[in-house]
Amino acid sequence: MKKILVPIDYSPCADNAVRYAIQMAKRIDASVHLCHSIMVPELIPMAGLVVWPVEDYGHIKKDADEALKKYAEKIRKNEGLNKADLPIITYSSDMGSVKDTVTTIAASEKIDLVVMGTAGAGNMERFFLGSNSRDVIEKPTIPVLLIPKEANFTAISKIAFATDLSESDLNSIQALARLFCLFDPEILLTHVSNEPSDFHDPTTEANKFLNRVTCNINYTKIYYRHLTEADVDKGLKWIVTHGRIDMLAMIHRQTGFFSRLITGSRTQKMAKLATLPLLVLPENNQPIGW
Numbered sequence: 001m002k003k004i005l006v007p008i009d010y011s012p013c014a015d016n017a018v019r020y021a022i023q024m025a026k027r028i029d030a031s032v033h034l035c036h037s038i039m040v041p042e043l044i045p046m047a048g049l050v051v052w053p054v055e056d057y058g059h060i061k062k063d064a065d066e067a068l069k070k071y072a073e074k075i076r077k078n079e080g081l082n083k084a085d086l087p088i089i090t091y092s093s094d095m096g097s098v099k100d101t102v103t104t105i106a107a108s109e110k111i112d113l114v115v116m117g118t119a120g121a122g123n124m125e126r127f128f129l130g131s132n133s134r135d136v137i138e139k140p141t142i143p144v145l146l147i148p149k150e151a152n153f154t155a156i157s158k159i160a161f162a163t164d165l166s167e168s169d170l171n172s173i174q175a176l177a178r179l180f181c182l183f184d185p186e187i188l189l190t191h192v193s194n195e196p197s198d199f200h201d202p203t204t205e206a207n208k209f210l211n212r213v214t215c216n217i218n219y220t221k222i223y224y225r226h227l228t229e230a231d232v233d234k235g236l237k238w239i240v241t242h243g244r245i246d247m248l249a250m251i252h253r254q255t256g257f258f259s260r261l262i263t264g265s266r267t268q269k270m271a272k273l274a275t276l277p278l279l280v281l282p283e284n285n286q287p288i289g290w
Helices: 012-028 054-078 098-108 131-138 169-179 205-216 232-242 257-263 271-275
Strands: 003-007 031-038 089-095 113-118 144-148 158-162 186-193 222-228 247-251 278-281
Touching (some): 003 012, 003 098, 012 031, 031 054, 031 098, 169 186, 169 247, 205 222
Parallel strands (some): 186 222
16 A cells, blocks of 8 residues: 545544554554545526636635645644654545546546545434445445544554455455555454354355355455354444444445445444444445555
8 A cells, every 4th residue: 555545625524544554654654645526516507596707616626635734734733744764645626516526536546445434423324425435335336434433543454344245255355455564464254144153064065154264365364254243233333342342344236234234223232333334335346456
């Protein structure tokens, strides 16, 4: 991992995401790029809407760039980033939505990871995502790490990856290992099922899957945990609460548990997740990183 992108909106949630990203970057010699999206009124007038003249857009961009420059300087001062051996911080602003800005910069700057702040505790039936976070992870092309406002950076020593034992998970597990290899974490493959564990039977789907993991992924610190639980929400809540993990990783599939989590689960509030970073991996992810 060499480049981390952090979208900011000058909120406390974004500030915390910046601090988290900086602490990550310090430990692996990565750089941090801050970006700010400038939302402007539509060019087509609507009833009751005051439209900015096109010629004023340049002034809006200039003001936004100046504010972003001051923000970056403040961050450097607050985090002690004036030392030569600490992360390089760059920044840019652009017109458009947060999703469009992130997509454009991620491609042009060859970003490895997007780190975004989330609202943290609040209406947990809607999880902890604001509209911008939801937009960015709707169809992510690179991993997005969601940082709750209450989360503090700690050494990333164990990451739980929620798996359904499907073949498509292999690329995502490899991407996860490559992305965080410099932290040297344990990766705990976590499978929640209402069936009892049959791990000791070599013919089971779990063992076939783990054999493919061993044969295809060159990372030694991968382990497996089966949780016998009919409710996936409860199973993941258990691993978050009792698994001593530093991060939960999931693939963003359009159906299944993650979809329910984003739209709002009525069965579990999963309040513990309000302080745990959540890594969102693209579906059918290709191997990335180192």
